[in-house]
Amino acid sequence: MSERYLFRGNHAIAEGAMRAGCRFFAGYPITPQNEIPEYFSARMPDYGGVFLQTESEIAAINMLFGASAAGVRAMTTSSSPGISLMQEGISYSCGADLPMVIANVVRGGPGLGNIAPAQSDYFQATRGGGHGDYRTPVLAPNSVQEMFEFPKLAFELAERYRTPVIILADGLLGQMIEPLEYTFDPVDPKTLPKKDYILDGCKGRERRVIRSYDLRPGYLEKLNFERIKKYQKIEAEEVRYETDHLDDAEFVIIAYGTCSRVAKAAVRLARNNGVKMGLLRPITLWPFPKKMIEELTGKTRLFIVVEMSMGQMIEDVELVVKGKAPVRLIPHPGGGIPTAREIWERFQQFREEL
Amino acid sequence: MTNEIIIAGFGGQGIISAGMIIAQAGMSEGRYVTFFPSYGAEMRGGTANCSVVVSDEEVASPVVDRPDTLMVMNEPSLIRFEPRVKENGILFFNQTLIKSRPKRKDIKIYPVEANLIAEELGSGRIANMVMLGAFAAVTKTVDLDSLKAAQRVIFKKADEKMHRLNDQALERGYKLING
Amino acid sequence: MRKVYHRPEGLTDTLMRYCPGCGHGIIHRIIAELLVELNIRERTVGIAPVGCSVFADEYFNCDMIQPAHGRGPAVATGLKRANPDLIVFSYQGDGDLAAIGTAEIVHAAARNENFTVIFVNNAIYGMTGGQLAPTTLPNMVSTTTPRGRNTKLAGNPIRVCELLNSLDGPVYINRTSVHTPQWVLKTKKAIKRGFEIQMAKKGFALIEVLSMCPTNWRMSPIESSRWIEEVMSKYYELKLFRDLTKEEK
Structure with a gap:
């Protein structure tokens, strides 16, 4: 067995994300996931990435909208009430087909609820959660090791299908401490294939537009039918159990x-x-x-x-x-x-x- | 062998670090471990408890409902957790701070003068180490040496003087049983 | 024959759908000219708001993004922090910036994010059909204040420049207008300054531009310009609030 370290779930997910090439984190404090932004804030400078504590979860998810459009692997984390606030941004990101990773360390609800572990955001996570016809892949870890590994899988799925991906954890998985093994080498984002839709200036190419709307009669329906094909492919190929x-x-x-x-x-x-x-x-x-x-x-x-x-x-x-x-x-x-x-x-x- | 452990006391008695030291020691011995702390809205002065599972097989549930081993550092924790110990389980209680006595007849009970010994060594804050020493001697879940090494990992920011004091406290607790 | 007036390369060859007399077209053209004059078109990402100018993503001949209502400054923050080589501008109306997006603009300004905001204030919700805006003047009629804005019931207007000027963060805050040719030129200068500040990596610049909405004001274009001159600019003072780069000198 290779070297193992005791890791808290909340620290493991942050470490796993940065090792997976995440170079943009924006989030707002909420229990029981505060160790995640704290860990990102401490380590992100070493990875040369961006850490931002935002004015709200709404701002955080929209910063991801921008960062993802700029082409970086971007992630936010929160707990249930904060995830509710992010639904607008998740819907827009699905409408604009932008990849990103959102981890929900679920706590008791509805409302302010409590800070104990819960799974009551299942409907919200699996049905889309915001307005409009969309789904997001949802990964449910059950150990500290998976808290570490799932951000990488989530980024890969997010980019393969150009969609936000949800990691649905809970307060216990966030607070729990277990041995962790570094099962993959750090990903250097510079080695990832360059995306052909990102906004990096139109030098030498046609200008690009990222948007979630289409007001022309009939076009949105056509677009949504196209997007459904993506969801059908995910349903056919990405089931894990x-x-x-x-x-x-x-x-x-x-x-x-x-x-x-x-x-x-x-x-x-x-x-x-x-x-x-x-x-x-x-x-x-x-x-x-x-x-x-x-x-x-x-x-x-x-x-x-x-x-x-x-x-x-x-x-x-x-x-x-x-x-x-x-x-x-x-x-x-x-x-x-x-x-x-x-x-x-x-x-x-x-x-x-x- | 699986030992499901609950440690409980006041916030500030080193409950969480005691649990992490057991987990670290167990991991260093190549065992499966999992640790889950209670987490509350209060930052200071509340009650604290944690569960640790050390096992030769993969740990299924990190949730300890009925512990094999209970270590309680204060009175309210004894009252709250004593009824939950498994039959033939083991209970360590901090005799210095707990005035009442355990009632169960179907478990093994070890009084530990944790705070008294810790104060003798110079700091009440290491009462948790005394408790861990006694725990190692009785349950043999982890070795004394593993605990000594583990506290150096968990308290990596502490100085050598503190590490030695912790070692002494672990030894004193151990000798209470294997004296 | 000498061509004296042409569509700038900063605009796409698309027919704008703005109403006659609307100020958006003028402000679009100013920005488009600057994208070319400052040679930044090929590294610029523009942010279109929700409101009449949602279609700005079709009109500017540069990379564009269209996010949720009011969230332009958060999206700009994400873009610019992720790729500091970009030039980013957030084009926002009064509902977008001063109502639903108040938190985002205040905090982006407080953080002194290095992008440029063009804030178009026409004191009304245009696209949804003339409802009360956060900048609608006292007693002004809108479709949701049909008897005029009663400040006791509908609250008071927000003066965005004055509000942001209380923060330490922003580098440049200016309020101009496009109701006369002179003010159009001044607006161009101000927006140019905003872009230059960003190019020099100095930080946050916001240019508020008072703009005509003849359709929802129920006025002719000429009456609209006169109304800005005589009424609106009296409530929203046209002036440079801050230019920290000048104080440095």
Whole structure:
């Protein structure tokens, strides 16, 4: 094993982003993600990039709009209330097809809510979140190692498809400390292929315009149909998930992020008790692993969705299962975190009621 | 072997750093570790607690519901966390500051004069190190030497004098058990 | 035959959709001429606002970007910080800059960001059809103050130059107008100064330009010019508020 360092999740995501070539960060303080801008502010000068603490999350996301148009890998991070403020900018960035990475270290809501870990921004992240017809790829890490690695993956997806990409973490993943291994070499942004749409002055070429509007009758509809093709390609090619003990599973837990860690412990507990339980952990929440769930539907006696929200991801599961198998929910809204024991006990109830 | 640990006390008693030192020591021994601190809106003076998991296999849940090992540094933490210790689990309590006594009969209980010993050594702030020494001696989750090395990593900005003091406190705690 | 007047290379060959007598066309032309005269067209990114001049991204013959309403200064900050070799100008109307984008302009000015803002003040929301603007004068009629702006109900106008002049950050603040040929020339000088300050990497420059909106003012173009002379410029004083590069000398 190569060298490992203890890292806080919030520090890992910042370090991972800069190693992935991020050279522009703008953000506004909010708990539980303050360690991210702090880390960027300390390290960005060494990478020769820009760090800016902004007057608001609205300003931050719009600075990314500009920085991305200028061609740099740009990122912002926030927590739920701040992400709500950014929705305008995310919608515009999708309308202008600008790549960028936005990490949400989710806390309890709605409103000011609390600062405890939560997953209640699932709908906002997976449905677009702002106005208009769009989606953004959503990556859900579940360890400090993935907090480090996902910014690189996010930038690659963002640039391949020219779209904002959301990293959906939570307060626990941000505050948690685990060993971290530097699994990739730092990316030198100068070695990345030059983008053919960026605004760098029209010397020697036609002028370029980046905008999200088209008022000519019929044109926007055509444009949006074109953009849908991009989303269809993402749905076909970028689904990511992880499985645990699914081969012979009669009972399947579906959980992401922090909940998937707890669910993994619950699967161990169940297996120790002779119950054939397995885990499906979506890594991309959009695109959602529909095919995998479809395949499981025929052979699963019971799906259990565990989420730190009121029942959001369960809707995506039910859209695939279509009533062909029972689906039960273990929700924890408002900052509660499930435990393996609780999942095990609720499972036993669910099984009796079948 | 998996040891799920909760450490709890006042803010300022070195609860978080104690947890990080265990995690660092466990990692240096090639084990799987995960650490999760409580984080609150108060900056100072509130209660603090953290969970640490040290395991020979990949750590599934970072959330410790029922700890194998509990270390409590103050009275409110004993009251709050004692009922959560697993059957046959282990409880260390800071005898200097905690006046009441644990009630559980189904767990092993170790009183530690953490603050008394720390004051003898010259600083109440290293009571957490005394506790960690006792923890290593009883649970053998990590070696004393690993803890000594780990505190130097976690307190990398402290001076050599402080590092030596921490080592002494770890040893005194260790000798309480293996004296 | 000698050509005495032609479309500057800084403008695209596109028919502008501004109303007769509107000031935007004049201000566009000034900027376009300067892009050529200062030889910066090929390294300039212009920012079009939301409002009548949203179409500025079609008219300026340089790279253009069109962001969300009021966010021009934030987008300019991102562009300029990411690529300091660019020349960036943010073209904004009064609703864009002084209402929805107040936070962005104040903080960009406070940070002394190195770009140039052209702030077109015509005291009305043009594109949406003549509603109250943050710069609508007291008692002035708009479609949402049909009995005239009652400052007790609709609040008071904001004088942007005076507001920003209270900050330490900005290098250059000037208020001009385009209601007479003389003032058009003065406006060109002021905007030129703004670009030069940026080219010298000195920092933030804002040029507020009072501009006619005959359509929504319900006036003829001539009446509109006269109204700026007699009324609007009395409320919004035409003057150089600050030029820190001069104080250095």
